[in-house]
Amino acid sequence: MIEGLPALYIFMLSAFTGYEVISRVPVILHTPLMSGSNFIHGIVLVGAMIVMGNADGTLELTIGFIAVAMAAGNAVGGYVATVRMLEMFHTAKPKNEGAQ
């Protein structure tokens, strides 16, 4: 169980990690990166599945169904969109220094 202060610590450390990890991103990758982080919050699928597994009755099942379908859409759509964008950089020669 993650509760109380440890939960707060995880939250804080994750927040700093996210900030640091992308702090030196070149402008050319802004859109792919936004799409990539959009994919990463597709992990909500895991939560939607847990909720769906516990759903009782028509209403909960319906909302759960919507949750799982949307979360799967977020993950799959985010992934395909990001890969499509990044594949375009494939043929280009690597550049050593990034801007910004």
Place this chain on the structure above:
Amino acid sequence: MNLLIEAVYFVTAAVFIIGLKQMSSPVTAHRGIVWAGIAMVLASLATFGAPQITLDIGSINLQLMLVAIIVGSAVAYISAKRVAMTDMPQMIAMYNGMGGGAAAAIAAVELVKLSAGAESHGLTVQILAVLGAVIGAVSFSGSAIAFAKLQGIMKKTMRLPMHQMMNIALFIAVCIFGYLVATGQPAFNYVVIFFVLALVLGVMVTLPIGGADMPVVISLFNALTGLAVAFEGFVLNNSAMIIAGTVVGSSGTLLTQLMAKAMNRPISNVLFSSFGSDGGAAAEEDIEGSMKEIQATDAAIMMAYGQKVIIVPGYGMAVAQAQHKLKEMQDLLEARGVDVKYAIHPVAGRMPGHMNVLLAEAGVDYDKILDLDEINPEFPTADVALVIGANDVVNPVARTNPDSPIYGMPILDADHAHNVIVIKRGKGAGFSGIENHLFYADNTQMLYGDGQKAVAELIAGIKTL
């Protein structure tokens, strides 16, 4: 079994962070998203064995869950494969909205369970569920509006009378019902009202925002969805959701700041005011000079016999799909010994990096594509600056006229080149509706026509030389 699943979640969270790190460099970006993708699949598979869901094969829950996964994945896969690169920004908005909606729906199920008399997991958990619900719902309906605007379904920016006051009232109402739902056992009706209000709030906040500011808004909603996912992760006690959601929340916030900074528009300004509403028209002064037209053949000669040509693409290039023709022209010019470079404004197009993606699609090497800071010192040595479909990002009033709504925005100094050729469809003003003084400058000549056709004419012109 339980330990194994926890281990998978742990690895997933770590790989997401590494993947995000790799995605911030062009060399490793592709590897980063593939790793993250594998981690996502593993986490999803592991969840089938999670202790919270004890499912037997015949249960309706499992069957519906599989149907939902297949339907959601198929729709997203097909749409993401089919969409043109120019329409990518609104697709990102849509997938992001789906994530926010999923987070809100998770909270909805939890709250419905509570209202039906399920045992509460404590006040903190309930508050976090409600916070995630508000943020997720706003992100969902807001992203839907952003999608509709960028897709052209909804053309106008809409402002109701007393819009700001209504938003504040709506926000207070959401807070009140959020409080009622978060404390104690919520009444079912309150839960419904709470979600309806939160959804309406997302619509109302996004409606008055103009298309030019949409990239910042989509990025903001992306960060918000991450946060909503993290909050629901606390509710479900799922470490992968907490870490991944928070990391996206903070990195998304940073990305939003970077974009807003590039536009010289504080985020508060983007959200709470709109272009042209602050009496900009009154400050309109007379423009000296007139627009001079040039023929494609003359423009071709100018470029072919120059030393250095800087191409400034904008949204117009994306609309005209002119990137492949531009690359063809670049190759022709380079064969003649002309130095060709591309100047990209951070907010050219509808998203930062939008132009880079399109040019990369056409096969332009990315050491030819330069940022604002790198390219601006080079304009004075350029023989020709070819502006194609860009407008506000090269408007010198941003440097000169303090009354202009875009005053202070960093711009590309295309006007410092010896000659400026502007490819433009008609004589209208740009996205912001501000007259562009560059078009009237002495060293500027206009080449009217659709971007792709105009470049094709330039290519034909260069070939005859």
